[in-house]
């Protein structure tokens with residue numbers, strides 16, 4: 001399965017540091033660590049491409065290649081997140097969303113047409129999602145129900161970059 005991981009645009013704000021980034025000749029403060037972690041937890045026989053829209057656009061070949069689009073966002077990225085969900089659905093892709101915005105306001109993300117909501121900490125809810133995909137489920141909402149993963153011995157983000 002081909003997975004396109006998409007990180008939406010941040011608007012300009014105090015925390016977008018655009019002047020500092022320009023001085024450093026960089027386009028983003030940090031890589032999207034949540035999505036990198038997601039890629040490291042999902043089945044490693046799946047194929048992954050990651051596009052941070054703060055760095056560049058998704059190209060046509062990447063859209064064509066993707067079977068499933070997975071997005072993460074903070075509330076501040078809402079506008080572009082919702083646009084990217086629309087765009088992915090317009091192209092006939094299945095869409096999964098997780099991260100702080102979807103976890104805080106799941107109904108907003110569902111209303112725009114996301115097929116899967118993978119909420120709370122991915123360590124707990126991604127295995128539920130993977131099982132649902134294996135069963136052929138076309139949609140689903142996956143929650144941790146208060147379970148807290150032990151991340152102290154899982155350097156996912158570091159092994160994946």
Ligand code: B12
Nearest residue numbers: 010013015016033034072074075076098099100118121122
């Ligand atoms: C680093 C950080 C930043 C950095 C960099 C962000 C970046 N580009 O990556 C900076 C300093 C720029 C930043 C800024 C802001 N931040 Co900030 N930030 C964080 C922080 C401290 C860590 C995020 C992180 O990378 N964690 C490590 C990765 C591995 O974890 P993660 O992203 O949380 O992902 C896990 C889960 O969320 C989940 N997950 C995430 N994505 C996905 C996707 C899928 C599909 C799935 C299944 C799971 C999943 O699974 C992952 C593993 O458990 C968090 C607080 C925290 N301690 O988590 C706040 C946090 C994300 N930030 C927050 C906020 C509000 C902001 C600001 C809006 C602050 C402000 N008022 O201006 C700004 C916005 C930035 C902008 N440009 O305008 C809130 C978001 C709340 C929300 N519901 O949207 C948080 C949660 C802090 C808080 N409790 O309020 N931030």
